[in-house]
Amino acid sequence: MTPRRAAVFRLRSSSSGRGAMKLKRFLLRYYPPGIVLEYQRRSGAVETKTIDLLNLAPDSDVEMLINQIVAEEPLISAGKKDTLRKMIYKLIDKIDNKEQQRFYLFKILRAHILPLTNCAFNKSGSKFITGSYDRTCRVWDTLSGEELLTLDGHKNVVYAIAFNNPFGDKIVTGSFDKTAKLWDGNTGQCIHTLKGHQTEIVCVAFSVQGNYVATGSMDNTAKLWDVTTGQHVASLEGHSAEIVSLNFNTDGDKILTGSFDNTAKVWDVETGHCFHTLAGHRGEISSTQFDFTGDYCITGSIDRSCKLWEVNSGQCLETLNGHSDEVLDVCFNMTGNRLVTASADSTARVYDVMTGSCIAILIGHEGEISKVQFSPNGAKIITASSDRTCRLWAVETGECLQAPCAARRPTRASTSPGPLRVGN
Secondary structure, eight states: OOOOOOSSOEEEESOOOOSOEEEEEEEEETTTTEEEEEEEETTSOEEEEEEEOTTOOTTOOHHHHHHHHHHHOTTSOGGGHHHHHHHHHHHHHHHSOOOOOOOOOOOOOOOOSSOEEEEEEOTTSSEEEEEETTSEEEEEETTTOOEEEEEEOOSSOEEEEEEOTTTOSEEEEEETTSEEEEEETTTOOEEEEEEOOSSOEEEEEEOTTSSEEEEEETTSOEEEEETTTOOEEEEEOOOSSOEEEEEEOTTSSEEEEEETTSOEEEEETTTOOEEEEEOOOSSOEEEEEEOTTSSEEEEEETTSOEEEEETTTOOEEEEEOOOSSOEEEEEEOTTSSEEEEEETTSOEEEEETTTOOEEEEEOOOSSOEEEEEEOTTSSEEEEEETTSOEEEEETTTOOEEEOOOOOSSOOHHHHOOOOBOOOO
């Protein structure tokens, strides 16, 4: 397999134009690590350029990195080395996993009259939203547990929900009533009702830039909508079965859909054109995701495998096997060097993306694992299972860091020999 991202850092610019530029300020981005340069052109236009430090680690050679950045980025002069050094050490301090964090039951919130279907946080974690079979969505204050808003207006189950992160001022809800709704995240006012799907909407996503929202439906299509106007922009047609997963890449110019027709597709956001059909799975797709760079994506399937794909070519780079039952969820960490798969076989598996090797198997749940997620710094994984528990795991060792206490009877986890380590 071809090694990924050999460069120490990678530049992303908001504009490809040239001209005299003056650096105004540095901004830090902690997850994934990076430095944003805000600069002004001779015309007065203020733009940004991002230095992605995706390979930054606690043992990185900081001086070598500084010299490389100064040599290759004309906005940063040698006189800015001290500022750059301080910022890089701040990023390293965030990356370094020093603390032994423990979680405890904070609050139980009861307001929906029927079961929940989904939940999602805003970028900062200060608010979260819940969707329910009771046809409503509710917005909560995370710290106080106070219900801030009730989003009422759908005529059937609210199944898919999302904030427009990183902004957090808008919410999209997708419903079994065949519509999606855009809401003001501060007032709860319905801004637009998005009509056009023929059957239930089961997945929604905002582009990172916040200008588009996508909806996926059991009518075999996905649709793109303009967030400001609520107008339909494009229909993504080509799947022969329902679309159950969709997400935008970081740059917001591509969208990835996964379908029960056993394929995923990569689409151009501006035109709705399908770049590639990612075919090779022998079963329905359950989950999809781009990595942060947008160069790669992964697909999980009920055929018990996860596949890693190169986005530009549509080529399958690796098929990750090992689960004995359906893969239900897949996820990259923030820098894209690790991925994790969750399965109906009650385990999750952590893979090294560069080599395709399984580095740890997370054993301990007594039911299928339906959702999995990395912590922001990528050092921990949280899993959610049908055994009604969540568990916290160490990424590199597979050790279970926190599990529910078994007060009534011993569980499989209490008699387990420990995490199973797998060599390259």
